[in-house]
Amino acid sequence: MRVLGLFWRNLRRVLREPLGLVGFTLALLLVLSALFADVMATHDPIGLSVMDRLQDPSAEHWLGTDQLGRDLYSRVLYGGQVALQVALIAVGAALAIGLVLGMLAGFGPPWLDNALMLLFDTLRSFPTVMFALAVVTLIGPSMGTVILVVVLTSIPTYGRLARTQTQSLKHAEFILAERAMGAGMGRILTVHILPNVVGPLLILASMDIPVVITIEAGLSFLGLGVRPPTPSWGSILNDGYSFVRNSPWPLIAGGLPLILTTIAFTFLGETLRDVFDPRIARER
């Protein structure tokens, strides 16, 4: 109950900021439309209807149709599901792995710290898309590949942050006191350091969601992500790109939700950071 109250109070703080309100509303709409895509869709997202190809928006097809006559509005809804799924799984996994490795680097012996930092630097040294292209060449395109690429390239960011946080806590008095009372490394890390480290990482994660959604859409646009006929905003954009001289609607339908989503989560993330990170708050 206390947690719920705390959540509610903090949510109100976020919603008082105009950017936070816009971001939260858009993000909520996105999540709801993805959750209820089955109910809200007017057509089967992969149902072909060659007679109705590349139509403009109408009462029947709210956003028009693509080159195979599939209803773009329904495809966009289901594309949102894919985007959110990839984002949640990938960000969750990267956060968890980065958190563990980062805390180990921050708390463990110097050789472990150096080794992990070298690993982070190496993973970070591939430009994401280049890395993705290389991985896709090797293991082939699929949703799993997209998630793997995102997890591998974002671990360093989380790891570094967790490391810095852990290091700054390492010599804090309450940790020293715990040690003096004989607490082991496991207990100190999980019971005392973890709760203090996880906050900033969650803010980072919320700012990472639009980035991940963009990577998924980007790879699917290149034909290297989610496999057809599964609708993804990226593959809708790919269809739109191929038929850009015939109809603008697939491009518009695939791009708009992507723009709105990235803006929504960015606004939300920025506000969260301003509200919860007093060091950088208000100076912007």
Added chain:
Amino acid sequence: MTLYLLKRLGLGAVIVVIAVTLLYTMIHMVPGDPASVILGPRASAEMRAALSERMGLDDPLPVQIVSFFGDLLVGDMGMDVFSNRPVTTIVFEQLPYTLVLIGAGVSWAVLLGVPLGCYSALHRASWLDKVVAVLSVSAIAVPSFVVALYSLLVFAVALQWFPAVGAGDRGDLTDQIHHLVLPAFALGLGWVGYLARLVRASMLEVMGENHIRTARAFGLPERVIVFRYALRIAILPTITLLGVGIGSLLSSAVFAEIVFARPGIGKLIFDSVSTRNYPIVMGSVLVTTVLFVICTTLADLVNAFLDPRVRASL
């Protein structure tokens, strides 16, 4: 300083070596041998054997990696299996196109973003400051490949102001610039936002410092204070940002090159991925990784050079 320089360069080299080894190992972990993947299922056993021989695929993995590095030292990254031309030649033919694109994108972003940031800092909390703040966040948020696609749709297909395909005729500079406008626009838009925000923040910080107050006390005109004293310091973090940002610039360049069908290293990698042309993928990923490590290292060095605290901590 020299020690730090050596340390940093050493680290850069180690990262490149690990990265190449990783890539090499991954290529060999793929089920099926690369030769049959490249040649396809209909290749005869002799053809596969010949290709394996030519690519050195029969040697044990560590030997292959060492010989790859050995060749690399003399600038040899192997042969393209399809055209039979050296990978180095192919990659360095394409690289200038990408560098020009990145240069153009960054240039217009700097020319617009820095003045916007300055203006916002000097007119803090004015309506324009607020508008710039929201627009900056939005520009950063919107994926550059969506900007590329939408500008293709609006300015190349609907309005037909700019060409949609290629890099322009060789030797015809006007035509080349004409072809560069849209991709550079798509590449730079987000950076206008980044730069405006960063310059605003660092400008606000610098304007509150002692030497600016001293300059004010001396009665120097505001214009001189802003441009000669404040901006000179406030601009420094942008150098670091650009160095670190080379990775995302390269990523955006891949998309811009594909959307506008421009030659360049991104298009090269993309095309070789579709044909599973490992030597080219390897070569271009290697070159971009080296480029990336060089840029981040340079940025770190500039940072260390300017900030003694960073220097001391390393």
